[in-house]
Amino acid sequence: QSGLREPADRLGLRMGTAVSAHLLDQQVYSDTAATEFNTITHENSLKWESVQPQRGQYSFANADRVMEFAQANDQQVHGHTLVWHSQLPSWVEDGGFSAPELTDITTEHIETTMGRYAGEIATWDVVNEPFNEDGTFRDSVFHRTLGEDYVAQALTTADAVDPDARLFVNDYNIEGINAKSDGMYALARSLLDQGVPLDGIGIQGHLIAGQVPGDIRQNIERFTDLGLEVVITELDIRMDLPVTQAKLDQQAADYARVMDACLAVPGCSGVSVWGVTDAHSWVPDVFEGQGAALPIDEAYEPKPAYWAVSEALGGD
Ligand code: G3I
Numbered sequence: 001q002s003g004l005r006e007p008a009d010r011l012g013l014r015m016g017t018a019v020s021a022h023l024l025d026q027q028v029y030s031d032t033a034a035t036e037f038n039t040i041t042h043e044n045s046l047k048w049e050s051v052q053p054q055r056g057q058y059s060f061a062n063a064d065r066v067m068e069f070a071q072a073n074d075q076q077v078h079g080h081t082l083v084w085h086s087q088l089p090s091w092v093e094d095g096g097f098s099a100p101e102l103t104d105i106t107t108e109h110i111e112t113t114m115g116r117y118a119g120e121i122a123t124w125d126v127v128n129e130p131f132n133e134d135g136t137f138r139d140s141v142f143h144r145t146l147g148e149d150y151v152a153q154a155l156t157t158a159d160a161v162d163p164d165a166r167l168f169v170n171d172y173n174i175e176g177i178n179a180k181s182d183g184m185y186a187l188a189r190s191l192l193d194q195g196v197p198l199d200g201i202g203i204q205g206h207l208i209a210g211q212v213p214g215d216i217r218q219n220i221e222r223f224t225d226l227g228l229e230v231v232i233t234e235l236d237i238r239m240d241l242p243v244t245q246a247k248l249d250q251q252a253a254d255y256a257r258v259m260d261a262c263l264a265v266p267g268c269s270g271v272s273v274w275g276v277t278d279a280h281s282w283v284p285d286v287f288e289g290q291g292a293a294l295p296i297d298e299a300y301e302p303k304p305a306y307w308a309v310s311e312a313l314g315g316d
Pocket of ligand 1: 043044086087172204234282
């Protein structure tokens with residue numbers, strides 16, 4: 001079956017999933033990731049702690065594995081992520097570096113990581129999760145040491161490494177219009193005003209069934225009105241377990257709403273779900289008693305949400 005990839009290809013929409021390098025050995029996992037999606041995001045293997053766990057010691061085996069998989073299956077890759085407060089090794093976080101030192105370290109990390117895949121990764125989450133819920137900048141070693149300018153610095157460095165890559169800032173809880181997405185909007189305007197090379201906004205989309213904001217399209221539009229591209233980068237819609245038919249139907253309607261919001265806006269170029277099936281989702285590990293957040297279930301069976309996404313894409 002390819003209820004997702006084929007209609008997405010026809011529309012020219014990037015329909016993606018997060019992939020874990022260590023799961024690609026499982027045939028049903030890799031077959032499903034290849035058949036259903038035209039775009040891949042490394043779930044963990046491009047993060048700082050994965051690629052440079054010790055200063056100057058890079059390890060790209062897992063990231064390369066995912067790249068080879070994507071290339072073998074003619075899939076685009078969304079690069080995740082270069083500058084993030086989480087999954088950041090302690091040598092960076094607790095290193096006590098001065099501003100010039102941290103700039104050098106970050107520049108070198110971006111040059112090495114992005115440089116390795118220049119021309120192969122078309123879009124990058126250069127900065128991930130810079131905001132608090134109230135729209136102020138989140139405390140992190142980057143913000144503490146470099147101030148707000150760390151975002152502009154990272155984007156400028158990334159642009160120099162691969163001028164053809166499209167550079168994103170990515171965050172969660174910015175699906176609808178709220179204080180946090182207002183913060184992102186203000187940052188985007190300010191970066192564009194300063195001539196900083198920002199190309200897009202990643203809206204993660206970690207949502208709850210029955211609680212999907214009603215103004216996602218309007219929110220996407222205010223960013224595309226600035227000339228920016230928007231991607232829904234990490235969509236999942238979780239529910240309290242156990243699963244019931246009513247919850248699955250609600251979730252399907254919610255998936256359709258997110259798809260329709262993106263498809264209604266020309267500058268919204270893709271939607272990626274955060275995991276191939278419910279068996280591979282981060283949700284149950286973090287939210288006790290919740291799960292079933294993806295369109296395909298643990299047994300690789302399509303859920304109502306799968307058919308809702310397929311239908312939104314114009315599939316049959
Ligand atoms: O690598 C270790 C492994 O050695 C160990 O045996 C195992 C035991 O728990 O843990 C492994 O590390 C885990 C890692 O994923 C790799 O599987 C961490 O515990 C676990 O915390 C980590 O979770 C990831 C999480 O980011 C970390 O923040 C999730 O897989 C990943 O889906 C999630 O993705 C994030 C996006 O990057 C950014 N947006 C939010 C999204 C969901 O949290």
